[in-house]
Amino acid sequence: MHPxxxxxxxxxxxxxxxxxxxxxxxxxxxxxxxAERWLGLAAxxxxxxxxxxxxxxxxxxxxxxxxxxxxxxxxxxxxxxREGVIAVITYVPAGIxxxxxxxFETAGDAWALAGLLAAxxxxxxxxxxxxxxxxxxxxxxxxxxxVVPVYLAFALMTGALWLSVVLHLFGPGALWSDLLAAxxxxxxxxxxxxxxxxxxxxxxxxxxxxxxxLAAFGKVRLLDPPHTQENYLMREMGxxxxxxxADKLRRIALAVGFAATxxxxxxxxxxxxxxxxERWLFFAEARHSVMLYYGARAA
Amino acid sequence: MTSLPANPPExxxxxxxxxxxxxxxxACVVNCKxxxxxxxxxxxxxxxxxxxxxxxxxxxxxxxxxxxxGAAGRTVHFPKSCLHCENAACVTVCPTxxxxxxxxxxxxxxxxxxxMGCGLCAWACPYGAREMDVLGGVMKKCTLxxxxxxxxxxxxxxxxxxxxxxxxxxxxxFGDLADPESGVVKLVAERGGMDLMPERxxxxxxxxxxxxxxxxxxxxxxxxxxxxxAAAEGGFLGWLDRALSR
Numbered sequence: 206m207h208p209x210x211x212x213x214x215x216x217x218x219x220x221x222x223x224x225x226x227x228x229x230x231x232x233x234x235x236x237x238x239x240a241e242r243w244l245g246l247a248a249x250x251x252x253x254x255x256x257x258x259x260x261x262x263x264x265x266x267x268x269x270x271x272x273x274x275x276x277x278x279x280x281x282x283x284x285x286x287r288e289g290v291i292a293v294i295t296y297v298p299a300g301i302x303x304x305x306x307x308x309f310e311t312a313g314d315a316w317a318l319a320g321l322l323a324a325x326x327x328x329x330x331x332x333x334x335x336x337x338x339x340x341x342x343x344x345x346x347x348x349x350x351x352v353v354p355v356y357l358a359f360a361l362m363t364g365a366l367w368l369s370v371v372l373h374l375f376g377p378g379a380l381w382s383d384l385l386a387a388x389x390x391x392x393x394x395x396x397x398x399x400x401x402x403x404x405x406x407x408x409x410x411x412x413x414x415x416x417x418x419l420a421a422f423g424k425v426r427l428l429d430p431p432h433t434q435e436n437y438l439m440r441e442m443g444x445x446x447x448x449x450x451a452d453k454l455r456r457i458a459l460a461v462g463f464a465a466t467x468x469x470x471x472x473x474x475x476x477x478x479x480x481x482x483e484r485w486l487f488f489a490e491a492r493h494s495v496m497l498y499y500g501a502r503a504a
Numbered sequence: 505m506t507s508l509p510a511n512p513p514e515x516x517x518x519x520x521x522x523x524x525x526x527x528x529x530x531a532c533v534v535n536c537k538x539x540x541x542x543x544x545x546x547x548x549x550x551x552x553x554x555x556x557x558x559x560x561x562x563x564x565x566x567x568x569x570x571x572x573x574g575a576a577g578r579t580v581h582f583p584k585s586c587l588h589c590e591n592a593a594c595v596t597v598c599p600t601x602x603x604x605x606x607x608x609x610x611x612x613x614x615x616x617x618x619x620m621g622c623g624l625c626a627w628a629c630p631y632g633a634r635e636m637d638v639l640g641g642v643m644k645k646c647t648l649x650x651x652x653x654x655x656x657x658x659x660x661x662x663x664x665x666x667x668x669x670x671x672x673x674x675x676x677x678f679g680d681l682a683d684p685e686s687g688v689v690k691l692v693a694e695r696g697g698m699d700l701m702p703e704r705x706x707x708x709x710x711x712x713x714x715x716x717x718x719x720x721x722x723x724x725x726x727x728x729x730x731x732x733x734a735a736a737e738g739g740f741l742g743w744l745d746r747a748l749s750r
Contacts, residue, residue, distance in 0.1 A: 206627070266622075266623075267620050267621050267622055267641075268619070268620065268621020268622075268636065268637075268638075268640070268641025268642055268643075269619065269620045269621050269641045269642065270620070272600065272618065272619070272620035273620055275599070275600035275601065275602075275618055275620060276599035276600050276620060276622070277599075278599070278600060278601050279506045279598060279599050279600065279601050281506075281507055282506045282507045282508075282595075282596040282597075282598075283506060283596065283597050283598055283599045283624075284597070285597065285599040285622070285624055286599035286600075289599065337624070340597070341593075341597070341627055341628055342593065342628075342630075342704065343593070343627065343628060343629065343630045344627070410703050410704070411630075411701050411703060411704065413569070414571075415700075415701050415702070415703055416700055416701050417569055417571070417580070417582060417700065418523075418698040418699070418700060418712055418714060419523075419569065419571040419572075419578070419580060419714070419715075421714065422571035422572035422576065422577060422578050422580075422715070423571055423572025423573055423576065423577060424571070424572065424573070425569050425570070425571045426569065426570050427567065427568075427569055427570075428568045428569055428570045428579060429528075429567070429568035430567065431533075431565035431566050431567045431568075431584075432559075432562075432565065434557045434558055434559050435559065436559055436560075436562070436635065437559070437561065437626070437635045437636045437638070438626070438632045438635065441623065441626065441627075441636075442626075442627070442632075493627065493630075494630040494701065494704070495629070495630065495631060495632030497701075498567055498582075498584065498631075498632060499567075
């Protein structure tokens with residue numbers, strides 16, 4: 206699948222923001238993080254800024270961005286719509302929580318409830334984001350039970366890394382947040398390894414024979430494509446570069462991402478790029494069943 | 505609304521495509537493009553149509569496959585357009601409500617005034633039936649020529665999809681696949697019509713008729729099994745034969 210930069214920015218940036226919002230929404234009401242104005246301004250500014258940037262980026266690749274509001278209408282059937290609805294709703298408790306923290310320097314009582322609701326909204330939104338991909342049965346690398354846990358773990362990881370940075374820069378640096386960040390790195394990349402193992406072991410259910418119904422004659426291969434140049438389908442779903450070098454790219458993503466994230470976890474600014482590499486691979490490695498009509502052997 | 509109709513549509517309009525008779529002439533592809541670029545509601549746009557690398561949105565494509573090897577193998581021309589599935593995943597993923605499946609006849613359509621061009625429906629379609637119109641910024645797909653089949657301004661015999669009307673090999677048939685008396689249903693029963701990727705469970709309405717078994721025994725035509733060598737002749741013709749054989 207074509208790894209569109211707008212979609213990668215959307216999932217990684219909103220993931221970071223929601224991961225951070227989730228941690229703040231729990232840690233501030235429970236007193237783990239002090240409700241101080243400047244810390245709140247930095248932390249909530251970063252969380253809501255990353256969320257808003259991500260959601261805005263998701264409209265960059267649209268043919269008609271001015272119609273994006275319509276995407277809030279079909280929550281009964283569409284995970285993309287559900288994601289949009291929960292994302293918009295989550296702004297309400299997150300905003301109330303931010304006002305309590307920054308303006309009134311408190312996270313007790315009703316403000317605490319707002320924080321917890323914001324954390325819940327953040328969690329559900331990331332699940333919905335992952336389900337946009339995991340619900341597509343046409344792409345077996347996405348239609349996989351590890352996709353949701355991986356999206357959640359990467360959101361937690363980037364959120365925890367930035368939480369550590371913010372606490373060190375604007376508040377009392379905390380050992381628990383540093384340990385949480387390190388643990389979340391292990392969790393995220395561990396889950397990604399499990400995911401890779403799962404998709405590699407699954408060879409898919411469909412073949413060119415089942416796609417054409419010509420199994421009775423033997424092996425089916427493409428003799429003549431239906432068009433001389435690439436079309437929308439091939440550009441969107443026939444992305445090859447990552448698959449050709451999948452092994453190498455995985456090792457690079459893993460080694461660089463894992464080592465660098467651990468070593469430089471204090472400098473999360475730099476390391477937030479690595480989840481983008483992971484997300485790029487998530488798209489680039491995915492194979493769509495339509496490529497069975499263009500010479501692919503399995504999907 | 506992008507939820508699928510609660511009850512299966514009373515009529516299931518669709519195509520039956522004969523892989524035995526399709527000659528791969530691309531006439532259906534061209535007539536589909538012609539009708540749908542000139543008709544309602546907006547052109548089916550192309551990018552750089554006269555340059556070295558043209559590309560554009562087409563609603564019907566003909567692939568050519570080889571199946572099997574040697575004497576048992578076949579070359580099969582394979583037209584592919586929207587199959588108007590009963591479990592249309594392209595419809596349910598649509599976040600805007602632009603994609604829908606008609607309750608009355610099962611045709612899957614895109615409302616181009618609501619589509620935001622996100623492309624998720626094309627990802628959800630296993631068959632590659634949807635293509636983005638890059639200039640229009642909206643998703644395009646086969647409408648089963650809904651503006652022909654119900655068009656009372658056309659003579660009744662022309663109220664069929666453009667691809668069906670133009671096929672010179674009569675490899676494409678249009679009808680109601682829910683009506684046991686319809687020609688298409690009888691054709692499917694007679695020829696063993698099949699679904700594409702049945703294991704995925706999308707329940708496509710369109711059916712494909714497999715190539716017929718090869719006829720290996722043919723009757724005698726009376727022609728000699730081999731041509732005999734010409735006997736040596738005298739005279740002018742003999743001289744000519746010898747002269748030309750040198």
